[in-house]
Amino acid sequence: MNTPTGNAPIASSPFITQLTGFVDDLRGRGIVVGPANLIDAGQATSVLDLLDRNSFREGMACTLLHDNGHRRVFDAVFDLWFPLGMGERSGDQDDAFALDADGNVDIEAVRERLAELLADDSAEAQAELAAFAAMAVAQLGSYRSSRGPAFSTYQAMSTINPQTLIAQIAAAMAGSSGDDDRSGTEPVFRRAAADRVRQFRSLIESETKRRMAQRNGREQVSQYAVPNLPERVNFLSAGAADLAEVRRTIAPLARLLAARLEVRRRRAHRGSIDVRKTLRASMSTGGVPIDLVRRKPRPGRPELVVLCDVSGSVAGFSQFTLQLVYALRQQFSKVRVFAFVDTVDEVTEFFDGPDLDFTTAVREMLSEARLITRDGHSDYGNAFSGFASDHLDALTRRGALLILGDGRNNYHDPKLGALTEMVDSTRHAYWLNPEAARNWDTGDSVASTYAGVIDMHECRNATQLGKVIANLLPV
Structure with a gap:
């Protein structure tokens, strides 16, 4: 080749x-x-x-x-x-970036020119737009750092502020002169204009990263310029865009885990030895039981009880785990959900139904369930004692308890006795903690104290969540 x-x-x-x-x-x-x-x-x-x-x-x-x-x-x-080019790559000098007598760029002229380019979908305009973005980074995104010249996407974008041009771009795309106040107000043109503004931002970001990589090296820039894979995004530090990416990984992850759990169930329930049939079969070998005959297995699906902290600090983690568990609910005979902030309440009814909208269900749960009766801060001890006194019958010896939370008890009484009673009432009990294990017992965390009573597992991202669920859930 x-x-x-x-x-x-x-x-x-x-x-x-x-x-x-x-x-x-x-x-x-x-x-x-x-x-x-x-x-x-x-x-x-x-x-x-x-x-x-x-x-x-x-x-x-x-x-x-x-x-x-x-x-x-x-x-x-x-x-x-594979950067777009090396060196300055400012392209042909665009008239919009001409400097005035004081050496400054006329920002309004830049904005007008940008609106024209974004409204034009021709190939020539797209090529000019890439050169325009390079000029914008060079002229408006550059600044002097302690290590020399540097470039900033935020500085370039905030100076141009293209979000305010959406109406003007939409009007131009609609073919209007702009005299009509309603020109370009149709949603289709507004959406197209917004998409082109996002495209321009991507060009600015790419050019900024290219220039910074050329100055500082690829390895250093990649530490902040390359996002994590969705399944590696930290639940507790993720922004809105990252959480949206993580949410899209739940369905395929659930399908994979469901297949694995089904295989485990089939392998785990081989059936006990049927002594009578084994002895009858051994007659052909002189009474030596060479071939063991097993009873037909009758596997039952276990029950699952989920107890989750839905306070602000860990709400995202709890929602993702609940969403994953409910995607796997066919693997269990029954799934019951209890939520708490400082008081525990059963919220199973909010997640029932074939066409479950998880966002709506969580919103209704937070507004209608009785989760706060004290100071509104996480109180694991009070939640555990409330569960042990009011809902202990939900736990059985053929089921499992899954607790979701970071173990930060806000210096309240942890009430280990209540948790011990809960663990003793079920066959399996696990705790998934979205904090890194190195942070357990820092500040108001009593994670290691609880870990002495129940198996606690670090679960900071979707990859860890999938592994933990696949390895721990009973079959």
């Missing part, structure tokens, strides 16, 4: 060294890329136009990615390993 130039073996090309480095970087971030995928990517370079960066990007994504949810990470790593 040859390089794109067709002159030298591709195996000896610096391009292949860069491609394998790119793949190693993807693997290091948790994206599974097998040897066959790397071979496919190398073969794809012989037919792709490497000068067409979008075509090359899509070709690499098709050959290297298995999960479309990893595309955001893939694109960020791709931009670092």
Whole structure:
């Protein structure tokens, strides 16, 4: 196989060294890329136009990615390993960036020019928009740091403020002169204008990362410029966009876990030995029981009780775990849910129904359930004592108890006796803690104290959550 130039073996090309480095970087971030995928990517370079960066990007994504949810990470790593160019890359000088007598850029002229480019969907305008973004970073996003020249996406975007141009862009896309106050107010044009503003922001971000990588090196920039995979996002520190990505991983994760639990159930319930049938079968071997005959297994599905802290600090983690458990509810004969902040209440009814909207169910639960009767801060001790006195009959010897929370008790009485009584009333009892184990017992945490009574497991992201659920839930 040859390089794109067709002159030298591709195996000896610096391009292949860069491609394998790119793949190693993807693997290091948790994206599974097998040897066959790397071979496919190398073969794809012989037919792709490497000068067409979008075509090359899509070709690499098709050959290297298995999960479309990893595309955001893939694109960020791709931009670092295969940047749009080297050097200043300011493109042709756009008149909008002409300096006045004082050496300043006319921001209003920049905004007007940007609105024109974003409203034009021609190929020429798209090419000009990329050069315009490069100029914007160079002229408006640059600043002097202690280590020399640097560039900021936030500075460039806040200076231009393209979000305020959506109405103007929508009007231009609608073909209106702008005299009519209602021009471009149709939702289809507003959405298209907003999409193009987001596209421009992506161009600014890519150019900023390219310049910073050129100055500081790829490794340093990748520490903050490349997001985590959705399944590796920390539940407690994730922002709204990250949580939305994590939420999309729950359904496929549930399907995978359901299949694994079913396999475990089939293997675990082989049935006890039927002595009578075994002895009868041994008559053909002179009374030696060579072949053991087992009774037909009658596996029953276990019951599951979930007790979760839904206070602000761990609400996101509890919601994801509840969503995962309910996606697996067919693996259990019964699932009952109890929630608490400082007081425990059963909330199973909010999550019943075939067409469950989890966001709505959680909102109704928080507004209608009796979860706060004291100071509104997490009080595990009071919740445990309330459960032990009012709901202990929910626990059986053929079921499991799953507690969700960080164990931060706000210096209240932990009431270990109540938790011990709960653990003793069920066959299995586990606690999933979204905090890193190194932070247990810091501040108001009594996690290790509770861990002396119940098996506690660190569960900070979706990957850990899936492993814990798959290994611990009874079959």
